[in-house]
Amino acid sequence: MSSDEIILKAVGIKKSYYAGGRQLPVLRGIDLSIKRGEGVLMYGPSGAGKSTLLHILGLIDVPTEGDIYLDGEKITALPAYQRARLRNEKFGFVFQFYHLLPDFNALENTMLPLLMRRRFLNWFVGKKAIKKKAEELLEIVGLKERMKHNPSELSGGERQRVAIARALITEPQVLFLDEPTGNLDTETADSILSLLKGMKSRFNQTFLMVTHNKALVSFGTRVINIVDGRIVGEGNDGSIKG
């Protein structure tokens, strides 16, 4: 694959926190390139820095050192509002704890990322289209009958399905999944994974998934093993080198 197909690139990412008066390194220099249509799986033990890396790549967090490039453009030093816009337009997120807004029903939660783009004057313009799109997505994830339910009325698996629909509604260039099945029982986790697999083949979605569950390594097209803030191994087709 040629380099122009690289969608997201991280160069020399370091991240450290101050704790107890001393610097605590979490990421110690990560270089990573993700190509379009690729499914990258970050695997490693808890506390290895996987989630931090995901947050940094997804522009939720900022690195202490290093740069991130999206479609070849450096996006690390962008002002906050532009980072926010990129998060909204280019990225989608699915978190371990679903992170749905409890005051809004499944449909509204799904619509929210697109609604956030709308300005005051054109609030009602295209709102129907957004609703239709959200309904379609919720139908795809199997929640046609539960659209009007609030998160508190949904099971864990259902909540995660809403979160997936919400992440996909913006047609993101990269989908970030942070332990999407970490909080679910095996059976539900399996159904979520098969849903994600379906999504991936359906939308040819580029994604980056974080997990510490070894059973999931077969899910990605590429597996990256992170230990102690460093990439210690990388492999294709479910195998881990290093």
Next chain:
Amino acid sequence: MWRLFVALRYLKHRLTTYIATAGVAIGVMVLVIVVSVMGGFQREFHEKLRGINAHITVESYDFAIREPEPIMEAIKRVKGVAAVAPFVQNIVLVKGIYVDFGFIKGIEPDMEAEVGKLKQYLLRPDEAQIIADYESLKEYIKAYEYAIAQLEGIIKSLSHDSAQAEFAKFQLSRRRFQYEELKKRLESLTGPYQKALNRKPLSDDEVIKLFCFREGETPGVVVGIELMKHYSLKIGDEILLMTATQMNIEKVQQQKFVVLGAFKTGVFDTDFRYLYGLVDEVKRFIGVDGIGGISVRLEDYRDAERLKDSICEAVEPFEQGKSRLVVRTWMEQNKTLLQAVRMEKWLLSFIIFFIIVVAGFGIVSILTMMVAEKTRDIGIMKSLGGTTGGVLGVFLLAGVFIASVGSAIGLFLGLTFVYKINEVAGFIEKVTGYHPFPRDVYYLDKIPTEVDPLELAYVIVPTLLLSLIFALFPALRASRLDPVEALRYE
């Protein structure tokens, strides 16, 4: 717009929202009522001040206006002047059963009636008598009630069969009898009294008749109703007036005047201290040749400040040597009073505005709670692309929404109350028997109100601004939350 969408959802079905909104609403309601009622009182008060005073006066402090006609003509030529009238005024001692100071004002009744509202305040002789009798009687009855209560207390403290107790009981029964008699008389006077209060203003003929028609040679005065009551005067009684002028302070003049009639403006001081006579008779009494000044009525009293200079110019050619003509507007004449009323209104509004400040703290607390409660939501919104400004907007809008809805409800309730205030007062009287607005205290038939859109804006705009400022603190806190921290928040 999504900010409002989220903000409204956060506010929905929360008890604290309703409480905070109610707080703002109550504050705004009370302020609207106070501002409107105070405005009404101010208007009535101004009207009364203008009623007895001319819009503008041109005065000569040494009674040097010997030929008023050309000056009056010159003033009348000023555009915006409606009418003029000559007057002469001086301080007097009034001697009846007591001695008090007052002001005698000599007027030309027909011309004065055009300048001020005297015609409206004048009473026909029989009406004056009824009002004086009725109001005096009411005071007597109060005194009797007090005396009876005192006697009842004394009797309780004495032993039953003592001679003192017997005497006190006799006194009590006598007082009670007299009290009942007085009450009967008061009742019989109630109808005529109401009729006298709601009288038709005097006609021009009646005004002239009141001042000019009398028997004998004694000059006459029209007195205020309060003086009439206090001195137990009847129409036709004589009072002795004494005066001296600045130019001739050693020579005290005195003259008996016959009471021709009375007036009632509703301003106690005016109704007690002012006496009106004919300009020629008053001039003779004071011992001066010229008149003291000219009263001017304008087509619109609000032009007083503006027209003052034109009138100054018009009367300037008539100033001779040392005797100057001083032009003053009605506001200048009553400067301290007007300032006091304005100050009172401002101060009361200022104090009541603190209710809104308290309501503002309500908004702060509900938003602070909301920010704490929604910390994770804030992280979620940020991860979905919400900017710092966006999150700020959500919580600002929540605060402004509470303030806006509270203001709207408060405005509606306040205005409804203001429009129905007299019905409310009537209802309170019906239920409790206590009249919250006794007309004989305020001299007004109804609680006066004035709804001024500008003053309402003075209530609403600061309320909204204040709530915006108050909402800013929790909103800023929310917007500055680190999304990573916020997402981790449980």
